[in-house]
Amino acid sequence: MAKRWTTALEAWAIPKRILDAATRDPWLLPVARFGGRADRAVSDPCGVSFERAAEVLRDSPGTVIDVGAGAGAASLPLAPWATSLTALDGNAAMLAAFAERAARLGIEHHEVLGTWPELATEIAMHDVAVVHHVVYNVAAIVPFVRALDERTTRRVVLELPPHHPLTWMNPLWKQFHDLDRPVSPIASDLVEILGAMGVADLRAEHWTTLGLAAADGSDSESLAERAALVTQRLCLRVEREPEVAAAMAETDPGYHRDIVTISWTPGSTPRNDTHR
Numbered sequence: 001m002a003k004r005w006t007t008a009l010e011a012w013a014i015p016k017r018i019l020d021a022a023t024r025d026p027w028l029l030p031v032a033r034f035g036g037r038a039d040r041a042v043s044d045p046c047g048v049s050f051e052r053a054a055e056v057l058r059d060s061p062g063t064v065i066d067v068g069a070g071a072g073a074a075s076l077p078l079a080p081w082a083t084s085l086t087a088l089d090g091n092a093a094m095l096a097a098f099a100e101r102a103a104r105l106g107i108e109h110h111e112v113l114g115t116w117p118e119l120a121t122e123i124a125m126h127d128v129a130v131v132h133h134v135v136y137n138v139a140a141i142v143p144f145v146r147a148l149d150e151r152t153t154r155r156v157v158l159e160l161p162p163h164h165p166l167t168w169m170n171p172l173w174k175q176f177h178d179l180d181r182p183v184s185p186i187a188s189d190l191v192e193i194l195g196a197m198g199v200a201d202l203r204a205e206h207w208t209t210l211g212l213a214a215a216d217g218s219d220s221e222s223l224a225e226r227a228a229l230v231t232q233r234l235c236l237r238v239e240r241e242p243e244v245a246a247a248m249a250e251t252d253p254g255y256h257r258d259i260v261t262i263s264w265t266p267g268s269t270p271r272n273d274t275h276r
């Protein structure tokens with residue numbers, strides 16, 4: 001199953017002929033969007049993922065690590081019950097956006113630039129790990145979740161949409177490039193992988209949000225603004241934005257409302273499993 005996860009994610013690579021013709025980065029993550037998303041998460045902390053992390057900290061405050069932190073939407077709302085927040089991300093601008101917000105909240109905070117699990121052994125143990133909207137970027141999923149299990153003492157909380165967050169764009173790839181895009185992996189594949197690894201108290205909770213929903217904060221933007229980034233994601237030139245906006249009016253979900261929260265009690269994965 002872990003191998004299938006890896007193969008499925010590799011299939012999301014954009015074909016070379018399309019990439020070669022692109023003038024802009026199709027995988028760009030706009031930092032301002034994630035900043036807005038983090039601000040909304042702080043002003044209205046809610047949702048199952050927030051609750052699964054907060055409930056273990058309310059009785060006894062502790063340290064929190066936010067892996068793939070972006071601007072901190074997963075961890076900053078936990079500040080009232082955290083003794084410190086550590087943000088780990090491969091993107092320096094995201095970490096700066098996190099640091100600015102953590103400082104404003106007056107919480108002790110640390111930023112670590114780099115990728116998980118490569119840096120895991122250099123990081124102190126934390127009470128709670130939160131990992132929101134990251135795992136569909138992670139092809140080598142078993143070492144990633146095993147390191148979370150090993151470096152956390154009280155709870156690991158992952159948040160992800162049921163399907164890859166770019167699945168909704170598949171009809172646009174078909175329309176503009178005649179390209180069939182993948183539809184896997186899905187969240188239940190990850191639940192199966194974690195089950196096979198033997199994590200303790202594994203929970204997968206499906207829920208719907210009408211509020212803070214988009215993994216990239218795009219729910220606060222107009223269709224024209226979203227179309228600008230989608231045009232870039234489709235490896236098309238700026239001049240195609242009106243066409244893309246028209247096509248999006250048919251297919252754009254606006255934002256992702258369906259969420260899965262996966263959580264477990266760390267420290268129990270057998271070291272000799274065969275799912276690497």
Ligand SMILES: C[S@@+](CC[C@H](N)C(=O)[O-])C[C@H]1O[C@@H](n2cnc3c(N)ncnc32)[C@H](O)[C@@H]1O
Pocket residue numbers: 029034037038067068069070071072073074088089090091094114115116117131132133134137138215216
């Ligand atoms: C879609 S954003 C989500 C950000 C934030 N967790 C949130 O929910 O708003 C994914 C973030 O994970 C980071 N990322 C992806 N894979 C990573 C890895 N293996 N190690 C560290 N950061 C990673 C990216 O740089 C990006 O900032």
